């Protein structure tokens with residue numbers, strides 16, 4: 001069974017690879033970023049509470065995030081594996097997952113880390129366009145949709161995320177370095193960490209992932 005965490009700095013390609021892994025291995029793709037964006041778009045109480053934090057690149061509180069993820073992982077579609085994208089992002093979140101994971105039968109057994117230098121990240125973030133409906137990610141320079149401005153998968157007009165600007169990116173990268181990077185050591189010690197070069201062409205990355213996860 002594949003209970004996977006996908007890690008990497010903003011712009012490393014998590015969303016793109018997550019979509020592929022989830023399709024390939026029939027796993028529910030659980031992205032905390034997508035869950036927060038959906039909450040904001042729906043104008044729910046949660047959405048209004050987190051809007052300013054998310055748009056400025058800050059981190060939502062560990063308590064709120066962990067509660068949301070625990071509830072999501074508890075659902076029956078995660079019983080045969082799952083792919084977590086964007087969670088955990090802090091040591092307290094990892095500790096919480098370590099405690100509630102086994103409790104709800106969802107213990108993590110693999111961590112995939114996508115590494116990427118910051119100069120590559122910033123240019124990817126600037127060109128990124130996303131589908132607000134299905135979450136697919138494109139890039140105006142390197143990964144253009146077939147039809148300009150339109151999602152290849154569901155035909156929805158693409159948008160630029162509010163937090164994909166230079167100021168928010170800086171905050172997100174700082175948060176990554178300060179709060180999330182320490183998790184690499186944490187999962188290395190647990191013997192779960194597998195690191196990949198995020199600058200590789202997508203197809204090469206996919207064949208490396210196949211080698212790790214099986215066909």
Ligand code: AMP
Nearest residue numbers: 032033054057058059060065086087089
């Ligand atoms: P992402 O789509 O993964 O880049 O996440 C977008 C934004 O959602 C982040 O910049 C945070 O504001 C928030 N977010 C997503 N996941 C988490 C998390 N695990 N902990 C705290 N905030 C999160």
